[in-house]
Every structure is written in C-alpha cells, then in structure tokens.
Amino acid sequence: MTSVQPSASSAKRCARHLMISDAAQTELPPTRRPSVAGTRTVKLPFVINVQLLRDPAFVAQLGRAAELKRLDFDANQLSEAFAERRRIVGLVDQTRARQKSLSNRFREADAETRSALRDQLGQISEESKGLAAQLSEAEEKLQNLALRAPSIPDPTAPVGVNDEDNEVIRHWGEPRKMSPDMADHVELARRLGLVEFDRAQKFAGSRSIALTGNGALVVRAVLAMAMDQLVIRNFRPVMPPVLVREEAMIGTGYFPLGVEDAYKADREDRYLVGTSEVSLVSLHRDELLALSDLPIRYAGVSSCFRREAGSHGRDTRGLYRVHQFDKVEQVSIIEADDELSRREQLALLENSETVLKALELPYRVAIACTGEMGQGQRLKYEVETWMPSRAAYSETHSCSSFGDFQSRRSNIKYRTADGGTAFAYTLNNTAVAAPRILIPLLEHHQQPDGAVRIPAALRPYLNGLETLSAKTPSSELVLAHIPA
Numbered sequence: 001m002t003s004v005q006p007s008a009s010s011a012k013r014c015a016r017h018l019m020i021s022d023a024a025q026t027e028l029p030p031t032r033r034p035s036v037a038g039t040r041t042v043k044l045p046f047v048i049n050v051q052l053l054r055d056p057a058f059v060a061q062l063g064r065a066a067e068l069k070r071l072d073f074d075a076n077q078l079s080e081a082f083a084e085r086r087r088i089v090g091l092v093d094q095t096r097a098r099q100k101s102l103s104n105r106f107r108e109a110d111a112e113t114r115s116a117l118r119d120q121l122g123q124i125s126e127e128s129k130g131l132a133a134q135l136s137e138a139e140e141k142l143q144n145l146a147l148r149a150p151s152i153p154d155p156t157a158p159v160g161v162n163d164e165d166n167e168v169i170r171h172w173g174e175p176r177k178m179s180p181d182m183a184d185h186v187e188l189a190r191r192l193g194l195v196e197f198d199r200a201q202k203f204a205g206s207r208s209i210a211l212t213g214n215g216a217l218v219v220r221a222v223l224a225m226a227m228d229q230l231v232i233r234n235f236r237p238v239m240p241p242v243l244v245r246e247e248a249m250i251g252t253g254y255f256p257l258g259v260e261d262a263y264k265a266d267r268e269d270r271y272l273v274g275t276s277e278v279s280l281v282s283l284h285r286d287e288l289l290a291l292s293d294l295p296i297r298y299a300g301v302s303s304c305f306r307r308e309a310g311s312h313g314r315d316t317r318g319l320y321r322v323h324q325f326d327k328v329e330q331v332s333i334i335e336a337d338d339e340l341s342r343r344e345q346l347a348l349l350e351n352s353e354t355v356l357k358a359l360e361l362p363y364r365v366a367i368a369c370t371g372e373m374g375q376g377q378r379l380k381y382e383v384e385t386w387m388p389s390r391a392a393y394s395e396t397h398s399c400s401s402f403g404d405f406q407s408r409r410s411n412i413k414y415r416t417a418d419g420g421t422a423f424a425y426t427l428n429n430t431a432v433a434a435p436r437i438l439i440p441l442l443e444h445h446q447q448p449d450g451a452v453r454i455p456a457a458l459r460p461y462l463n464g465l466e467t468l469s470a471k472t473p474s475s476e477l478v479l480a481h482i483p484a
Contacts, residue, residue, distance in 0.1 A: 194214055223328055
C-alpha cells in the first residue's frame with residue numbers, strides 16, 4: 001500500500017516583519033483581512049508556518065498533499081506569493097532605512113540643505129505609501145492562498161480516491177439482510193408515528209423532517225445515552241452556540257472551501273454550524289492555555305445544519321441526508337505530540353464504538369484514504385453502521401486528527417514545559433448523530449409484528465420500555481419519577 005511521507009522539519013527565522021510564536025513556529029502577525037464571503041473583515045493569525053515555504057521539498061510535499069486529497073490548490077502559487085511578500089518587505093526595510101537616515105540629516109542640516117532634504121523626504125513618503133499598499137495586497141493574497149492549503153496526511157493513511165479505497169480494519173456484529181417481510185426505516189417510522197415527512201416538507205422544503213411523538217423521545221434518549229457515555233469518561237458537556245461568526249468557520253477549516261455548504265443569516269452576517277466542533281474548538285480561540293489545562297475534552301450536543309450542496313439528487317428519501325440534525329460531538333484539545341494524538345484518536349474512536357455496541361448495531365471501522373479526507377484532516381477513521389435497506393455499511397461517525405491545522409487558524413496555543421509556546425493539536429469524532437442513527441436502529445431491531453425492540457442500554461432512558469409499537473403511548477416512554 002502506498003503511503004504519504006512525513007513532512008520536512010521546519011526552518012527557523014526571526015525577522016522584524018514576522019512574529020515568532022516559539023522557536024519552531026513562525027507566523028505573520030494578526031491583521032484585518034477581507035472575509036471569504038466578501039462582506040466584512042476578520043482578524044486571523046497566519047495559518048501555516050510560512051518559513052517552510054522556503055524549502056522546495058516542503059512545497060512539493062504540500063502540492064502532493066493537495067493532489068492526494070483531490071483539492072484544487074497550487075502550492076507553487078503559495079510559494080511565489082510568499083517570495084513576493086518577502087521582496088516587498090525588503091523594499092519597505094530599505095525605504096525606512098533611507099527615511100531614517102535622511103531624517104537624521106534633516107535635524108542637523110542648515111536651512112538651505114533642509115529644503116532639498118524635505119523634497120527627498122516627501123518622495124520617500126510617497127514611495128512608502130505605495131509600498132504599504134503593495135505589502136497589504138501581497139499579504140492578502142498570501143493569506144487567501146494559505147487558507148486553501150491542505151494539511152499533510154499521516155504516513156499511515158492509505159492513498160486512494162474514494163471510499164472504495166478505504167482500509168477496513170475490523171467489523172462488529174452480524175449484519176441483518178433485508179427480507180421481503182421487512183420494512184425500511186421510512187415505512188417503519190410512518191407506521192409507528194415517529195416522523196412526519198410530507199407535512200414537514202410542505203413548509204420547510206426537501207430534506208426536512210419532523211420527529212414526532214415517540215420518535216422525538218427515542219432520539220432524545222439516544223442523545224442522552226451517548227452524552228452520558230462521554231461524561232463518565234470525563235468529557236465536559238457543552239450546549240454551544242450554533243450561530244457563529246465567519247472567523248469561527250475559517251478557524252476550524254470549514255471555510256473557505258466549505259462555504260457553499262453552510263447556511264448564512266444575512267442580516268446577522270453569521271453562519272449556522274454543520275457540527276458543534278466549530279463552536280467547541282472556537283471556545284479557546286486566541287487563548288494561551290496553561291500546560292495543566294490540557295487535555296481539554298468536550299462533549300457537545302447541538303442541532304447542526306448543512307445545505308448538502310454537493311449531494312443534489314442523492315439520498316433524498318428518508319433520514320440519511322437531511323438539512324437539520326442533532327449530534328453529540330467529541331472534541332479534544334491536547335499537547336502537540338504525534339504519539340499522544342494517535343492515542344487520543346483511538347480513545348475517541350472507542351467511545352463511538354461503545355455507543356454503537358450499546359445500541360446493538362453492527363458496524364465496521366475503516367481508515368479513510370487520502371481522497372476521502374478533508375482539507376485539514378491528517379488521519380481519519382470512518383465508522384460505518386450496517387443499514388439493511390441500503391444493503392451496505394454507511395457512514396455514521398467520522399474520527400479525525402488535525403495536528404495544529406485548526407489551532408493555527410484559531411490561534412490556540414499553550415505554554416510548554418520549557419516556558420515556550422506551541423500550537424495545540426485538535427481532534428474530533430461523532431458520538432452519535434440523529435436522525436441518521438434511526439435508520440439502522442429501526443431496521444435492525446424490527447420484529448415480525450412490526451414493532452421495534454429497544455436495546456437494553458437504551459431502556460433506562462425510555463422508562464424501561466422493551467418494545468416500541470404503534471400503540472405505545474408517549475407517556476410510557478417518560479421516566480416514572482416525573483410527577484403527573
């Protein structure tokens with residue numbers, strides 16, 4: 001199997017026009033730059049270690065990463081933009097030095113000499129204004145290109161184009177094949193009164209549903225069970241904002257490449273998140289954390305919104321791909337250590353598998369190939385749950401490590417043991433997402449009489465109910481200790 005080679009070590013350089021964050025990480029100072037959508041300006045730190053762009057091997061590696069991830073990105077353009085900025089910075093330095101020298105002479109000159117020097121200083125002032133404009137333009141171009149640069153995949157990531165090239169590493173459970181007497185999740189949901197499809201779509205449009213009656217209570221139970229699994233593992237529960245400013249989307253890597261898939265509140269100039277990962281990572285935006293603060297582990301629960309712009313005409317029936325859904329998300333912020341990141345990612349993956357095992361749903365785990373990775377992902381595991389009506393394992397969880405991709409864009413650092421600073425590493429994984437999880441839950445656990453068996457782990461959240469039928473009143477699913 002072909003694999004991606006690791007990155008070259010970073011170069012070190014200290015220059016007056018660059019801010020040194022620590023001995024090995026250099027960035028441009030934060031500045032106000034035009035937004036991705038062109039409606040406002042946002043404050044961003046520089047998003048990659050630009051000094052690596054001096055190394056042709058790194059530039060080639062960056063270009064190869066874009067190719068492997070099937071991204072439209074030219075690493076040579078980024079390198080050229082960096083070189084152009086350096087050239088202009090050199091001219092700015094020379095002009096300032098001339099201006100300083102002439103200013104010193106001006107202070108000591110007689111009246112006649114001052115007249116000539118004044119003219120020269122005026123010319124230099126005009127040159128400085130022109131160079132300042134050029135530098136601003138060059139930095140904007142450099143930043144815009146850098147925002148589209150990919151992270152370099154982990155060396156263990158399989159090289160491939162689509163999910164057929166993913167490397168399946170394990171299975172759990174026995175898949176249930178669809179038989180003629182079985183109903184799919186849409187029919188089951190309608191028979192049991194769990195979901196309103198047509199009524200929701202007549203006023204909300206396609207890919208819209210309303211969870212009703214016991215459907216709402218079952219989803220609430222699944223989310224609560226998943227949240228509890230994380231809380232007992234010392235994740236901090238969070239119900240974060242779902243309407244965020246553009247810099248949060250840029251900082252977590254969802255913009256600019258994913259801007260077409262996001263809903264925008266035009267009057268607010270804010271965006272609805274497609275995952276609470278955006279908000280959970282952004283909680284620590286522009287912060288310098290203490291080493292003792294790490295690791296930070298969050299369990300976020302929120303509604304999520306996606307336009308599904310790239311999925312036109314696909315999965316339009318049922319619950320697989322909808323515009324609004326609810327999700328429990330895991331996010332970890334840890335020290336910048338590759339081995340630590342690997343262990344943390346496996347722990348996040350285990351948490352998701354625990355939820356699926358509790359729901360008694362067959363699944364498989366695969367290492368995503370490079371062509372299935374997003375811009376910032378270094379290594380991704382996909383958990384695919386068996387869905388009888390689709391006769392396939394279909395994605396329900398995505399477990400990703402980002403290295404410092406998100407923390408650089410969001411400016412999240414921590415104080416190291418030696419007193420320096422470093423950008424933190426971030427990771428995330430789904431714990432459970434609904435209503436998609438209802439597809440395997442309903443189909444796999446359906447009974448010959450049309451009822452659905454409730455997995456044992458879910459029963460405490462549904463007042464001990466063992467079987468869900470069309471005759472089950474919602475009051476039976478509510479915990480008995482709640483007063484009438």
